[in-house]
Amino acid sequence: MNRAIDVWAQPANGLLRERVPEVARLFEKSGSGHLLDQRLSPEQTVALMDEAGVEKLMLAAWCRPEGWAISNEEVAVYTRAFPDRFVGVATVDLSKPVVAVRELERAVQELGCKALRIVPWLWKLPPNHRLYYPLYVKCIELDIPFCTQVGHTGPLMPSETGRPVPYLDEVALDFPELRIVAGHIGHPWTDEMIGVAWKHDNVYIDTSAYLPRYYPQPLLQFMQSYGADKVMFGSNFPQLSHSRCMTQVQELGLKPEVLDKFLSGNARRVFKL
16 A cells, blocks of 8 residues: 655644634534544554554644644644654744744754645735745745645635635745645635646645545546646545545555655655655
8 A cells, every 4th residue: 555645734632623613614514523622642643644554644733813723832742752754834923924934943943844834714814915925935945845725715714815826826926946835626726726736836736625536527637647746645634534535545546656646755755755
């Protein structure tokens, strides 16, 4: 079985319902509402990964205007416990640009984080907003990717910030050296997202928050042809279980070389793991 690198996940700390209540509806509509309150230790998380065939889990911190939901330090508890299995993805307080840049640098240099992730709908600010731009420069300096969300929001929040065009397209034009990983496929603007990934050498797509049996046909076609180097596996764990995702990935019938790139090869290259 091909072992996967899951590029979009967060610790199952049992506090998501309390700290990010907007995601409760997303979990419930996915049939995983009971997982919102589940607390898994690093050891328990690794056991689930082993069971499903997941090699590495990229765990992200969460910050919102009201405060921290999952801190970079909380993520570091996992990466310190199992440095070969967990990869930290930092976040920052977008509203404080100077503090944010310093926190990103600390998270990478002291905590070992390998990327920055900001979820635009939490801030109601699209990724071409001026507050993001100092962070893009710092990502380039630190040689790490910027991860973000595209497409509609599962939570009941405005979806406009998730449009690939014009927002992400403009960022890629302004920062051709910035590696950008756009999570959640981009539906209902999947074709836009594919177009932006094709247009820009530095833009990639991850499939988080969608079970493989629901991947849009245009994305599958892209993965199996001229976009083989552009798409990475993501789950949005704990929203989707790795066992369900990995079983369904095998059912897609991808060619072995495409499957290898999708599950791990592209992530290893883009995140420099």
